[in-house]
Amino acid sequence: MSAIGEPILELKNISASYDAISVLHDVNITVRRGEVMALLGPNGAGKSTVLKIASALMRPTQGSVHIAGHDLTGAAASELARLGVCTIPEGRGIFPNLTVRENLEMAARKGLAVSVIQERAFARFPILAERRTQLAGTLSGGQQQMLSLARGLATDPVLLMLDEMSMGLAPIVVADLYEQVQAIAAEGVSVLVIEQFARTVLGIADTAVVMSHGHVRFSGNASDVDEATLSSAYLGTK
Amino acid sequence: MQQLVAYTVIGLTTGAIYALASSGLVVTYVTSGVFNIAHGAIGMIAAFSYWQVRFEWGWSAPIALIAILGVLCPTLGLVIDRVALRGLAQATEVTRLTATVALMAAFIGIATWIWPPENRQPFRGFFDGNNVSVLGVNVGWNKIIALIAAVVVAGGLRILLYKTRLGIQMRAVVDDRSLAELNGARPARIASASWALGASLAGLAGILLAAEVQLNVVPLTLLVINAYAAAIFGRLKSLPLTFLGAMALGLTEAYLLWGQGQSWFPETIGGFSTSGLRQATPTIFLFLLLMLLPQAKLRAGAARVRERSAIPQWNTAILGAAVLVIGSIAVTGMMTRSNTIYLIQALIMALAVVSLVPLTGYAGLVSLAPLTFAGIGAVLMSKMPGDGNVVSLIAVVVVVALIGAVVALPALRLEGIYLALATGAFALLVSILVFNQGKIFSNGVAEVPPLRIPGVDLSQPRPKAIFLSVAFAVVGLLLVALRRSSLGRQFVAMKDSPLAGATLGMNLVRTKALAFAMSAAIASLAGALDAGKVAPDNYTFDRSLPILLLAIVSGVGSIGGAFFGGMLLGSNTVLASIVPSVSKITQVMPGLIGLSMGRNPNGTASQIATGFRPVTSHPQSLLTALSGIGALWLLTSVDIISHWGFFAALVIWGLGIVPNLPALAVTSGRSRVFCLLIAAVGMGIAAFFDDIFDAVPTGGRLLAIIVLFVVVGNAIRRVHTPVAPTSKSSPDLMGLTGFTPEELSQSDRAIKVVP
Numbered sequence A: 001m002s003a004i005g006e007p008i009l010e011l012k013n014i015s016a017s018y019d020a021i022s023v024l025h026d027v028n029i030t031v032r033r034g035e036v037m038a039l040l041g042p043n044g045a046g047k048s049t050v051l052k053i054a055s056a057l058m059r060p061t062q063g064s065v066h067i068a069g070h071d072l073t074g075a076a077a078s079e080l081a082r083l084g085v086c087t088i089p090e091g092r093g094i095f096p097n098l099t100v101r102e103n104l105e106m107a108a109r110k111g112l113a114v115s116v117i118q119e120r121a122f123a124r125f126p127i128l129a130e131r132r133t134q135l136a137g138t139l140s141g142g143q144q145q146m147l148s149l150a151r152g153l154a155t156d157p158v159l160l161m162l163d164e165m166s167m168g169l170a171p172i173v174v175a176d177l178y179e180q181v182q183a184i185a186a187e188g189v190s191v192l193v194i195e196q197f198a199r200t201v202l203g204i205a206d207t208a209v210v211m212s213h214g215h216v217r218f219s220g221n222a223s224d225v226d227e228a229t230l231s232s233a234y235l236g237t238k
Numbered sequence B: 001m002q003q004l005v006a007y008t009v010i011g012l013t014t015g016a017i018y019a020l021a022s023s024g025l026v027v028t029y030v031t032s033g034v035f036n037i038a039h040g041a042i043g044m045i046a047a048f049s050y051w052q053v054r055f056e057w058g059w060s061a062p063i064a065l066i067a068i069l070g071v072l073c074p075t076l077g078l079v080i081d082r083v084a085l086r087g088l089a090q091a092t093e094v095t096r097l098t099a100t101v102a103l104m105a106a107f108i109g110i111a112t113w114i115w116p117p118e119n120r121q122p123f124r125g126f127f128d129g130n131n132v133s134v135l136g137v138n139v140g141w142n143k144i145i146a147l148i149a150a151v152v153v154a155g156g157l158r159i160l161l162y163k164t165r166l167g168i169q170m171r172a173v174v175d176d177r178s179l180a181e182l183n184g185a186r187p188a189r190i191a192s193a194s195w196a197l198g199a200s201l202a203g204l205a206g207i208l209l210a211a212e213v214q215l216n217v218v219p220l221t222l223l224v225i226n227a228y229a230a231a232i233f234g235r236l237k238s239l240p241l242t243f244l245g246a247m248a249l250g251l252t253e254a255y256l257l258w259g260q261g262q263s264w265f266p267e268t269i270g271g272f273s274t275s276g277l278r279q280a281t282p283t284i285f286l287f288l289l290l291m292l293l294p295q296a297k298l299r300a301g302a303a304r305v306r307e308r309s310a311i312p313q314w315n316t317a318i319l320g321a322a323v324l325v326i327g328s329i330a331v332t333g334m335m336t337r338s339n340t341i342y343l344i345q346a347l348i349m350a351l352a353v354v355s356l357v358p359l360t361g362y363a364g365l366v367s368l369a370p371l372t373f374a375g376i377g378a379v380l381m382s383k384m385p386g387d388g389n390v391v392s393l394i395a396v397v398v399v400v401a402l403i404g405a406v407v408a409l410p411a412l413r414l415e416g417i418y419l420a421l422a423t424g425a426f427a428l429l430v431s432i433l434v435f436n437q438g439k440i441f442s443n444g445v446a447e448v449p450p451l452r453i454p455g456v457d458l459s460q461p462r463p464k465a466i467f468l469s470v471a472f473a474v475v476g477l478l479l480v481a482l483r484r485s486s487l488g489r490q491f492v493a494m495k496d497s498p499l500a501g502a503t504l505g506m507n508l509v510r511t512k513a514l515a516f517a518m519s520a521a522i523a524s525l526a527g528a529l530d531a532g533k534v535a536p537d538n539y540t541f542d543r544s545l546p547i548l549l550l551a552i553v554s555g556v557g558s559i560g561g562a563f564f565g566g567m568l569l570g571s572n573t574v575l576a577s578i579v580p581s582v583s584k585i586t587q588v589m590p591g592l593i594g595l596s597m598g599r600n601p602n603g604t605a606s607q608i609a610t611g612f613r614p615v616t617s618h619p620q621s622l623l624t625a626l627s628g629i630g631a632l633w634l635l636t637s638v639d640i641i642s643h644w645g646f647f648a649a650l651v652i653w654g655l656g657i658v659p660n661l662p663a664l665a666v667t668s669g670r671s672r673v674f675c676l677l678i679a680a681v682g683m684g685i686a687a688f689f690d691d692i693f694d695a696v697p698t699g700g701r702l703l704a705i706i707v708l709f710v711v712v713g714n715a716i717r718r719v720h721t722p723v724a725p726t727s728k729s730s731p732d733l734m735g736l737t738g739f740t741p742e743e744l745s746q747s748d749r750a751i752k753v754v755p
Ligand SMILES: Nc1ncnc2c1ncn2[C@@H]1O[C@H](COP(=O)(O)OP(=O)(O)O)[C@@H](O)[C@H]1O
Pocket: A018, A023, A041, A042, A043, A044, A045, A046, A047, A048, A049, A050, B740, B741
């Protein structure tokens, strides 16, 4: 089921560090059009850092970031967002002190009216329509995740990146959200899904990258990720 | 009844002005996370500029308003944001706060420079002379306009923040800066917009206020500071509450004013005059509100302390102390009496600066009140029986230490800006309510007796200067001992991560109180040893600001840095007295130095500060540096070089060449000769500055001096062999900084500081 197209996100030879501590070492990752990639690894492996680099919240110390073939290393995060890179960071990707409506309005820009965004968001998650004047911080965890997903998708992204979306959510809610993700991928959007626990996400992914200690340990088809690969990455055994 | 109406109108007007000022403050705070201490100073600058164009140049009111509120203030806001604060986005709150303190000091300096206190034509309010009758009371148009402006601004801000894209983005950036960026918002631009808006609101408040209280640099700056109380009432986020607080404050002040005119109002309470009470209302308000704030959440995550001073070594400390004492014996032997008196002032300043080393440098707590403790020390010393007895001095130090701890106690729950504001409020309260009492400073002066030590006459300048050097050396050595003790490590641990400290079983309250007590004790020396007639003006809040600035800029963890800071402050008075034409620069200097730090935490000023550090630990260079200054002094006192030449040469020597001395000492051969050549040319130009820049006006001359020192400094730096920097991290911090945010938030939850 690999719908392989041209590269949408390319991270080439990325190294990154926080102050003097380097946390990524020569990482190469390519996500192609319409592909769902799972990025796996134990806590502290550097997955979220990869996401920060790919969304331009952080600059790599080495290597380059390419979006749809253009070198965008060093661009601002807001610029990438405007180019169609939608990132939902760790935690709930919402503004708790803004209402649901205002949260959606944050995605509005030239050529994309608030009304259109609302329409699309409410069509995907009808519950949000009922809550539109409520402060986003008062929504349940699952609804918050729906809100961030809905906002991201309303912008017609080419690339969607999700960091540990399932954290703290009931399994049934997670299943629901991932169903939406699959539907989006079917529309041709590339998706990079970060999860710490592998099983939930391998089922919907085409390809997978497994990281530990800032290195890529495995890169290939999701179906080729086996117990041995995982346990060596997670437990450090070879 | 009519009086009630009249005073209510006064109260509402004052409240409206405070509301305007505080809403500007809140807008910038929420969007940029910077609590702008300089907010009042912006209002002050706006008021003066308005007066200049409106009354001096005769522009019409609408045009003047557009020029000031529509052009000058927004530009000022943008410049502050872009130039002064942009580089500090990742810096600690303390550093950002300091940058705005620097701004405030710089603005006060600039305003005193451009508009020296003199008889000037009055600042007239809008439609001056015309009144409106409200319930039988005549109310000036300025007051009516203030009220209208407050209502309009309240409504406008509401619409801006809730109904416009920009406003929603502003609030989004407050909620989650990087998430806003991921949604295509540009936080930098949004912050700039809010700074422009905030500055205009400060300007409007300043102009309206000036019409009520007239132009006066410091009071105008401080009066708008009173708006801080209102902002705190709104917890620095809620605009409606901020407006409410402002109105309550204005009314309280007005009714007190009313009461003071009534016979039933007590003139004294417990023997203390109540005349300062009204003036102190906003500050009391602020202090109380701060005390009532809920316990600050301990910040998870290690603060990014950008400057971490190395642990002082005993051998360098002892060497430094010896050099200081021997040096002062030698130098004072050659000095004239009046120059020795300047040196004494500089040493007193150095003691005040070094009082911040344990508090701000080690423990990471900001105090805006070092001179207040010095003032309390001076007052107590003057009241002590025994006329300069050593026992009295010890008693004074102990008492001030206790006061420091007691004052600190209610403030201990506070952090960052709240703590700094509380110390600032304390400083203002002591100035207004205590130092202004006739009982404390009779006729505005107090006589501090010289310390009596058998065989030494400390009323003479030379023994006094030497004694002060010894005192500084002893304090310095004690601080080294402190830093190397386990208490010192606790201080540093607390600064690094209060949370991690608490998790490791540290008693934060005790540690903080101790830090305050020590700092107050050292500061009290700066007052108690400053024998002679002293006035309350020596110990005001605005004088404490440069002390904090220089302490931070010269590396607040380092005792040598504190000494240099003190000398620099002292040199202000020295320069001002021998070079009247450049004295104005020295008023602005501390602020500007502080600002250059704000521009880039690792840039100019901290480079200079770090540049001096190797000098202080390299006796040969230190000696050369000091002899150079001595030589310049000599040359100018025998009129070989002019005053401008002296000033230029001092800047180029001190800032351009001295930091390179240790490196030059290890550079060899041709590059060394080349460096010396550059230095010589630079100094040559400087020495004959007056002749070379004969026709150039002051501004151009200053620019020339700055260019010269940058060129000389960089040219030398390029050529010589770099000295490897000494290690910046202190080993005893290890284990505290290694926590990840996740780990810290886990321990947060474990010890229930956050739900
Ligand atoms: N803001 C930060 N400052 C310093 N170190 C960090 C920061 N964020 C993450 N790290 C460190 O970088 C490494 C990788 O972290 P991260 O990318 O968050 O891993 P993951 O998402 O796979 O759990 C970890 O060792 C973590 O401690």
